[in-house]
Amino acid sequence: MPFGNTHNNFKLNYKVEEEYPDLSKHNNHMAKVLTKELYGKLRDKQTPNGFTLDDVIQTGVDNPGHPFIMTVGCVAGDEESYEVFKDLLDPIISDRHNGYKATDKHKTDLNFENLKGGDDLDPAYVLSSRVRTGRSIKGFTLPPHSSRGERRGIEKLSVEALTSLDGEFKGKYYPLKSMTDAEQEQLINDHFLFDKPVSPLLTCAGMARDWPDGRGIWHNDSKTFLVWVNEEDHLRVISMQQGGNMREVFRRFCVGLQKIEEIFKKHNHGFMWNEHLGYILTCPSNLGTGLRGGVHVKLPKLSTHPKFDEILTRLRLQKRGTGGVDTASVGGVFDISNADRLGSSEVAQVQLVVDGVKLMVEMEKKLEKGEAIDSMIPAQK
Amino acid sequence: MLKISSNMAKLTLKRLSAEEEFPDLSQHNNHMAKFLTLDIYKKLRERATPNGFTIDGVIQTGVDNPGHPFIMTVGCVAGDEETYEVFKELLDPVIEDRHGGYKPSDKHKTDLNPSNLKGGDDLDSNYVLSSRVRTGRSVRGFCLPPHCSRGERRAVEKLSIEALASLSGDLKGKYYALKNMTEAEQQQLIDDHFLFDKPVSPLLLASGMGRDWPDARGIWHNDNKTFLVWVNEEDHLRVISMQKGGNMKEVFDRFCTGLTKIETLFKERNHAFMWNEHLGYVLTCPSNLGTGLRAGVHVKLPNMSKHAKFEEVLKKLRLQKRGTGGVDTAAVGGVFDISNADRLGFSEVELVQMVVDGVKLLVEMEKKLEKGQSIDDIMPAQK
Secondary structure (H helix, E strand, O other), X not given: OOOOOOOHHHHOOOOHHHHOOOOOOOEEHHHHHOOHHHHHHXXXXXXXXXXXXXXXXXXXXXXXXXXXXXXXXXXXXXXXXXXXXXXXXXXXXXXXOOOOOOOOOOOOOOOHHHOOOOOOOOOOOEEEEEEEEEEOEOOOOOOOOOOHHHHHHHHHHHHHHHHOOOHHHOEEEEEHHHOOHHHHHHHXXXXXXXXXXOOHHHHOOOOOOOOOOOOEEEEEOOOOEEEEEOOOOOEEEEEEEEXXXXXXXXXXXXXXXXXXXXXXXXXXXXXXXXXXXXEOOOOHHHOEOOOEEEEEEEOOOHHHOOOHHHHHHHHOEEEEEOOEOOOOOEOOEEEEEEOOOOOOOHHHHHHHHHHHHHHHHHHHHHHXXXXXOHHHOOOOO | OOOOOOOOXXXXXXXXXXXXXXXXXXXOEEHHHHHOOHHHHHHHOOEEOOOOOOHHHHHHHHHHOOEOOOOOEOOOOOOOOOHHHHOHHHHHHHHHHHOOOOOOOOOOOOOOOHHHOOOOOOOXXXXXXXXXXXXXXXXXXXXXXXXXXXXXXHHHHHHHHHHHHOOOHHHOEEEEEHHHOOHHHHHHHHHOOOXXXXXXXXXXHOOOOOOOOOOOOEEEEEOOOOEEEEEOOOOOEEEEEEEEOOOHHHXXXXXXXXXXXXXXXXXHOOOOEOEEOOOEEOOOOHHHOEOOOEEXXXXXXXXXXXXXXXXXHHHHHOEEEEEOOEOOOOOEOOEEEEEEOOOOOOOHHHHHHHHHHHHHHHHHHHHHHHOOOOOHHHOOOOO
């Protein structure tokens, strides 16, 4: 944040013990890793944009966490955060992303033709399909740290890029601050509208400053491709439709993303990416692909089977309620999506969803007929 | 060429132009939005206080909270003592607007001598249910709650605990740190109406006052539960004296004695309270400058409060009404919280005198109305 930590050098007048946060009640990735010694080592550092260690960890200090859910507890304020504070962030990344090492390389694959199948998930079970990711624009700081001028710069570039799209991507931008009541109503009905963050995980990291300045929603005319500007990341890109044709959703996702990226590159503001961390986003949990590909699927029988969670783990999938993360499922309908973000490509992650969901629907059908599914339990992927 | 005084630091953050950074205040209704022009913003963004507090830090809460059509919020905060000097081009007009035309050249008078209060020990306790005086204090040498680091906040707590632990007699008491309170202690403090919780108001959160909660926050109170100090909530210290009934004199007596003792203890440790002859006591919110004092009673005025001239009477007496839940709550059962409206430009004694005299008059009016008599002949002049 641009305030509260602009006097980093003055804090050095206080001893490490005096400034080190009390993490005794805390259960998040940051609290697991940040020892007093590490705090002492990193506290005099700043990124070139002035983001400090206290800025990185503030959200994790203010939100001790939940006994069952492991939150990350830290954010990046700019691209350089991941380098300047690597002694803290590398172990967190490794812990969060299945042992991903500081020397590992991440593979990006947005060629939808590399996906096998995925166009025939049974719509009697698979109600809708969706793929989302985030993108950060090089040359700007990230939402926890960006100034109003930068946020507006991001919005301006985004609006230019998005309004130049045509064909199936022709659409319109709705800035939050000048939306009409009718537009707002429509966007709510379409389930497109995002609101000012209320989660303290986000507000404590400074992401809600100056709301709703510089924030908005763009979507194409057919309402199958949607971009959020300046919410938790610079851009959140979503491709979605009713039914089980994940292949089509992923095609549109890849094509649209690449069109947008080209336009940003032309303006000398490509997306933040490197060969170690893949796409750079605000939260370390979204590094790599930043991709969550998922379906809303009816699994009333399978979800009550004792091996349901084990199957999900083996398939590298996770379940959520249909209201999103931390909600309960309703009527046996689950949100099933990939668990991984870093260390495997977009195609690989969507493939896991396609193959995994196909298998689970087969299992559901077997259970409906009263048959066993033991022979179908998959190996660990 | 901008002259950098010793009270300012040169700002070296890379940013875009003032026009590109200037906040959109078109939907806003607060004191900051009234006075922050592009020209003032352009000038002030080149500065920082010696502790690194910037204009964006000052105004963030006012940008994030456009305000209410009926309530005029301040929309800005101080991050340290120097804020009021370094950003005076914005804060002086805000102070003038908020504090009845108080000018940059005006001097504020401090008077914490309780023997200067006339009367106040005999407000009719059939009507006056309780009496209370509160103020805030900032400890010199530390940044204020919007900007302080954990180390600074803990140092303020440590000093406060030392100072309060040395109080004796009817001021002898105990400190309860928020972060290691037992369940039993917490329940007791809730029952006593003493416990303060993490701020939920976006007015406070947007200015960074909730950071690191509950680290270094706590409550101290004396054994008699009539003198209470909050540490590191919205100000370094909030000091409260209170008791049932209408003996405001005793409440104010204890308030002054306790405050003066505490101030002496802090001074002995080379950390006096922030004070200057123009702004009086320096606090986080510009609305609390001067005395930072709100003296009030909970008083039954079911007839008076329905009288057509109730608001006018309050205004003439320089008093304000609130519901008994505090600011912005509604009155319940005809019981109102009546307190002084002013903070800056009047002394503590003067403000409490206005409450004492004003409430005495309001109770007289209530009694007359009960008997069906008119109150026209006892209407006050503008104080």
